[in-house]
Amino acid sequence: MSNDYYLNNPLVHKDRRLAKSNNEWAQSFECSDMRPLIICRGPIRKEAMDVFEEMGIEHYGILLSEKDSIVYQNALAPELRQLTDPQRVHRVPDYTGADKEERNVRIQQIISIAKENGYNSIFTGYGFMAEDETMVAAMEDAGLNFIGPCSKTVHDAGLKDEAKRTALKVGVSVTPGIDNATAITLVKKHSDEKALLALAKKEHLVLDQALFDDAESLVEKADVVLTAGHKKGIDLYTIEELQETIREQVIVMSHNYPENRIRLKCIGGGGGKGQRILPNPNTLEGEVESQIAQVAAQAPSLVLEILNEVKATGLGDNKNILIELNIETTRHQEIQVIGNGQWSLALGGRDCSLQMHEQKLLEVSVTTEELETALTEAVKAGRDVEAKVLKQDLKTLHAMEKESETFGEAVGLDSVSTFECIVDRDKHFFMEMNTRIQVEHRVTELCYALRFVNPEDETDFFIVESLVEAMVLLAAHGPRLPKPERIKRNNASVEARLNATNQALAPHAGGIIEHWSDAREGEIRDDQGISLHNPDTDVFMKYHLAGAYDSNIALLLTVGKDRLGSYQGLAEVLRKTELTGKDLSTNLEFHYGLVNWFLGNNINARPTTRFIVPYLTAVGLLKQKANNLDLNFAYEQVCNKAMAAVKDEDAKSALLDVLTRKQLLLVRPLENLLAEPHVLAGWLSLNQKYFELNAKGEIIWVENPVKVLSEAYHFLNMNFNADNPAASMIWDHDHEVLSQALNFYAELENILEISNYAELCKALVKKKSPVDTIESAQWLAIQSAHLGYQAGNEILSLLPFIGIQTQFFDLKVNEDLSVHIPESLFDKELQVQMAKVLVPPPTAKSDEILAPTGGMFYSCEAPGMPPLVKEGAHFEAGQPLYIIEVMKMFNKVKAPFSGTVDKVLVEDDGAIISKGQVLFKITPDEKAVVESPDVISARIEAQTAEFLDSIILSASLTAK
Structure with a gap:
């Protein structure tokens, strides 16, 4: 339907908002009595503010953290240009806290702010505590309306181990793996039912006895005991015992799936956090048993990295880690799903395969309409192999949509969530459900709107185009809302995540945006108001990318009648965008190159999650x-x-x-x-x-x-x-x-x-x-x-x-739409080498090691553990020297050569370091050989002369 239809039809509320509807039934779903406190940041905060105001919700507030405040050294927070009432702006030290104890303090602080300032609901968006069951339950207990899935849904669907068990029960295909490592660990210590009950008695645990008695296996009974331990806030096993269990289970899985790598994933992770992939055994030296043992030996260290990254090392934290088969040819697809506790509805899919370090970069809509259009064109052009792939993709999409609705109903989904799958040729597997709205939700809402019809009168209806609005409606009137029908807005959409990263896509914190061209026609830009000009002077206001949180700056979206149109629109947006500043590095050029790579090869290409690093290597x-x-x-x-x-x-x-x-x-x-x-x-x-x-x-x-x-x-x-x-x-x-x-x-x-x-x-x-x-x-x-x-x-x-x-x-697209990646581009050494070509490391003296980027320095893997290297210690090339946290991601930095540490120049863990800062004074084992200017000049002249022959x-x- 055209925009004119929405604007002129009296039964459809203008501007997508119920408050302006003319019919009584639609007006009964009005939400102006909602008074939400927004406790998220980034583009979703600004989007929520805009949606609330258009819905007639006038009393809302926002929460800023102290880490937020350092972003605005030269200007007000962009949101404060819109929300000028200081009584509705609240501050906390940070959003989540460093550990479980501090997180609980923060939850109570947020509840107090809400109660003291007249807010009756909470909106968490897609970050921080949006999927924190403890927080959601606390809000509910405090009488606050949580705008998002309820705590039971968060528990049943949000915890990855629980979700996989539920999926199996309702016939949803899941990734092969082990989802109960902590229970296995407990059973190793307490090997029968009598021992588990004795443990519960000793620790004074309150067991769900009925659930314990109904459990069919000892491991399931152990899970019930673990749940009681979490509620009491105690650990029933040590991290070391869990690490050993996971090491053993990695050996078992490696024997069962010798051709695949194994992924370790924390049940409470998300957004790329809390995940690590072990190497393929056949890439290591020795016989098969030795190769598998070497892989498994890496697991304990990675377990600790994961738990640290998701802050789950405290007493009583659920430390369960999934051990999953890593599908090597996987495409990462997800289904947007919405429900009210009784019904669930799928709203099409998104392909999120273009990612690096589990961080999504380019997200593309996958809709029935777009696939049918592409299929028709392929058949017409005689591209039979491509048509066969597209036909299977259409079949897979419908299967994933159906499973997402089944799973949503099974967990009582009562808001907006995302059903995530991996697709391997003609097979697909459920990975997890993210019980929150996601960063890329706009990709879906630009393709589909929701049409709610009065059950008593089919001519009486209203249309919702915003998923944030749908979340508010469900929070305020969920049980009354009839199951909507999805209606098409556009066949295709695409989103590029504009991030503060360097040309090798590593986070680059600290830059200042000094100029950003205005959004162009056809560009949908979600940037939390950064590019808004000063309302009085019309001057762009500088913005500091401090790096306290993630690296995302903005979301750039376009739509089209097909995927080609949406890609062409995005390419044009990227071509014209001007973004400049001081010490500023973004992935704008990366996106421009990548989008045009697809336009020049085949926009229907089916890249896997392994595409980006080889692609970067080719660019290097x-x-x-x-x-x-x-x-x-x-x-x-x-x-x-x-x-x-x-x-x-x-x-x-x-x-x-x-x-x-x-x-x-x-x-x-x-x-x-x-x-x-x-x-x-x-x-x-x-x-x-x-x-x-x-x-x-x-x-x-x-x-x-x-x-x-x-x-x-x-x-x-x-x-x-x-x-x-x-x-x-x-x-x-x-x-x-x-x-x-x-x-x-x-x-x-x-x-x-x-x-x-x-x-x-x-x-x-x-x-x-x-x-x-x-x-x-x-x-x-x-x-x-x-x-x-x-x-x-x-x-x-x-x-x-x-x-x-x-x-x-x-590096090209095959006839079957898969991407041919030359084997050489998977070479790890070449990948590291080309990353350094794209972003040369800071020039260091031969006796120094410098910080490659700004961030937070840690000398050891976890508090209380020994440092990775000490003064006087010898280190080998490739050995981890320290950990740097940049924009919420933890990265082990490895030695570029072998040598001896003479002095560690950073005294405290958690210290902020800057790019190029000297971290270690060292004595290298070998003196570096530096090419002379004459040698470099001769090489360049010789290679340039070679060009003439071509x-x-x-x-x-x-x-x-």
Whole structure:
């Protein structure tokens, strides 16, 4: 339906809001008496504020933490430009607390703030304590209306072990694995029912006796005892005992699934936190038993990392960790599901496979309408293999949607949640349900709206387009809401997460955004108000990316009639976005390159979760090759080769003049592409159809290089605009030359009735015009103009030369839509090496180790444990030296070489460190060999000279 329909139909509330509806039944679901306290941050906080106001909810407040406050050194928090009443802005030290005890203090503090300030409901969005059963239960007990799934649903669906057991009971397929490691650990210590009961008596535990008696196995009975222990706040096993159990179970699973890696996942993790993947045994040395033992030996350390990351090391914390099969060819898909406790409804899917370190980067809608459109086009075009894949995807989508509704009803889902699956070819497995609205929820709501119909009168209805609004409606009127029907808004949508990361996608904290261009037509930008200007001066207000929380800056979304349209829209948004600042590093260029990679290969490609790191490695290889080429020297060589092909001195002089005047026209866009490897990757992907190799291995353009050059300026957002700074666009005299060339070829193609560039070149080397309307003198002038417009264009071949030399084009989409990734791109050493090419580490003296980024320093794996390295200790290359927490993720930093620690320069764990800070004074085992400038220069000159052998001059030029 069109927007006009929503605006003009009297039965549909305008602006998607019930408060403006004209019918009595719809108005009975009005929510203006809700007074919510928003205790989340980021884009969802600003979105909630906007939705609440449009719903007529005037009394709401927001919670800021002290960590939030350091973000706004130069300006107010963006939300405070909208919420100007200081009585509705509340502050706490942080949102969750460092451990269980502090978390409980924070919960009570939030309840007090709500009670003292007249709030009757709580909105947690998609972060912090949105899935914390303890917190939700505390809010409910305090009489506050929790806008989200109730505590029972959070328990039954949110705890990953409980969710898997429920899924099995209702016939939902699950990932193979072990979901009761803590119960197994307890049974190892207390090996029969009598021993478990004795333990419960000794610790004065309050058992659910009926549940204990009904449990069919000893391990299930142990689970009941563990639950009682959690409620009392005591541990019935040690972390060391749990680590040993998991080590043993990894051995068992590795024997059962020798070809797969194993994933360890905390039951309370989320958003990429609390997960680690063990290496594949066959990548290690030795016989099979030895390989498996080496893998299992890594598990205890990773268990500790996981528990630390999700802050589950305290007494009474549920420390259960799932041991799951890691499906190697997996695609990560999820179904948006909504319910009121009685009914559940699926709202289509999202493909979230494009991720790194479990952090999603690009999220794409998966809808029945879009798949049917793609299937129809594939059948029509005769792409039978692709059509078969799309048909299976449609079948899988419907199966996942049905299972999500079944599971939602089984756990009494009474709000919005996400049913997450992994898809492996024609199979799919349920992973977990996230009992909260997710970051990527807009991908779904841009495709589907909800139509609620009066059961007594089918002409009486209202439509909801916002999932946040749906959550409020369910919190206020859940049992009364009839099961809605989903109605289509758009066939496809896509979301790019704009993050504060460097070119290797590692978090980059501390930058300041000083300018951000306004959102363009077709761009949906959720940025918590960062890009809003000062309402009085219309000046952009600086924003500090402090890094206390996650690295997300904004969510950029577009829609389309199909996936191609949504990708093209996103590419255009990214092309025009200007984002600059001090010490600012984002993944904007990465997204621009990635989206264009799909546009240049196949937007229906089915990448797996393993795609991004090899892709980054391929981009690193492009950068490495570009670093070893001298662009100006290459252009000089092209000119020399062109001059040598011309014998007439007057012609040679004229050609030299043309080549000199065209140098900056040709070199400037190439300089920009060589400087930005992600942008170069996108350009190569889009333009690979415009060139080919002949039998000699020489690069031949099948499209007119003049058009390629013009499109390169457009691709780089360097189009001519008299109002723009000269540095950011094509220069006016170059623009004039390029425009003349484009007009010349457009007119010539029209006169000769030749659009194919190769055919045009063949015609232009003939002595006589192929059409009688062009006389000999005019034909010579046309040939001369063609020679001038093509002169020097061979330098453009430097770009495909880099792609060919690095085998970038071997990373491609297969006929069955799977992605072919060259085996070399999975090499761990190469991946690490190329990450350093993309982001060279800070320059250090030979006796220093520097911080690669800002963050929080930890010397050991957990409080009370010995440091990873001590002063005087020897370390080997690859050995962990310390842990750095950057934007909520914990990263072990490994030694780049072997040596001895002379002095540790960071005294306290939890200390804030900055990029380039000296952390250790060391004595390396071997002195580093540094290349001399002469050696570097000789290498660059030699590799640049190699480029000459890969190109041929234009047909008209060689004919001269």
